[in-house]
Amino acid sequence: MRLAIFDFDGTLFPFETFPFLYSQWKKQKQSKIRYYKGFASFMPIYLLYKAKLVSSEKMRRKAVFELASLFNGMDMKQIETFFDEAYKDMKDRIDTNMVKEIKKCQDEGFHLVLVSGALKPILDRVAHxxxxxxxxxxxxxxxxxxxxxxxxxxxxxxxxxxxxVVKKYKHHEIDWRHCRAYADSFSDLAIMELVGEPVAVRPDKDLLDVARDRKWKIIDSPSI
Known part of the structure; x- marks a missing residue:
């Protein structure tokens, strides 16, 4: 089996899901108290990140933490409705060049895997x-x-x-040398090094340096 592994934020979706879903919370007229409480809790670490005093990984972890907390106590129907509405606004922002890469991988017989730190309900809609x-x-x-x-x-x-990913496919015979991975961030280096065909998509500076040094394929421009 050959896997084609796709990152989401910054790769398939040329933006960050955290601010997008936060804006959806406001657009869909969900609880203002939760919105502003989460925003106030997130801002200190965001300002530290902008001042380069904390890592992007720590900032993103806090962002997802606050985002997930918005849904506390909501029932499944409410959650499904929220993400259905959010995806209606998201789907036109998916990078069409990456959609072509998805189709190419499917035509070549790859088993497609979407991997992201984003909340799984929004990823499920993309995957479908x-x-x-x-x-x-x-x-x-x-x-x-x-x-x-x-x-x-x-x-x-x-x-x-x-x-x-390795844990998920531990009982499968994976041809890692001929697997493919698409990502935009140096933080995804481990998953890029897992495969024989890494593709850097609009890479950040650190990943771009690695990609150039190792002669990986680079996709520069988004198309939405």
Whole structure:
């Protein structure tokens, strides 16, 4: 089996899902109290990140933490409705060049995997639209029929993505040398090094340096 692994934020979706979903929360007229409470909690670490005093990984973890906490106590129907509406606004922003890459991988017989630290309900809708075989993302913890947020919820990023993929396919015979991975960030280096055909998509400076040094394929421009 050959895998084609796609990152989401900055790769398939040329933006960050955190601000997008936060804006959706406001657009869909969800709780203002939760919105401003989450925003106030996130801003200090965001300002530290802008001042280059904390890493982007730590900032993103906090962002997803605050985003996931918005859904605490909501039932499954409310959650599904929110993400259905959010995806209606998101789908036209998916990079059409990357959609072509998805189709190319499908035509070449790859098993498609969408891997991201983004919340899994939004990833599920993307995966359904583009016929991915597997989705690995940050799960909303449920207790019965309601979201149950707790501070130790599991958020995957960086090396954790590569670990999650390997664990998911540990009982399959994977031809890693001929697998493919698409990502935009140096934080995804582990998953890029896992495969024989890494593709840097609008890479950040550190990943661009690695890609050029190792002569990886680079896709520069988004098309939406």
């Amino acid at each position: 639209e583009y016929k991915f075989n597997e989705v690995i993302g940050t799960e909303l913890t449920m207790k019965g029929n309601r979201a149950y947020f707790h501070k130790n919820f599991k958020y995957i990023q960086g090396e954790e993505k590569a670990i999650a």
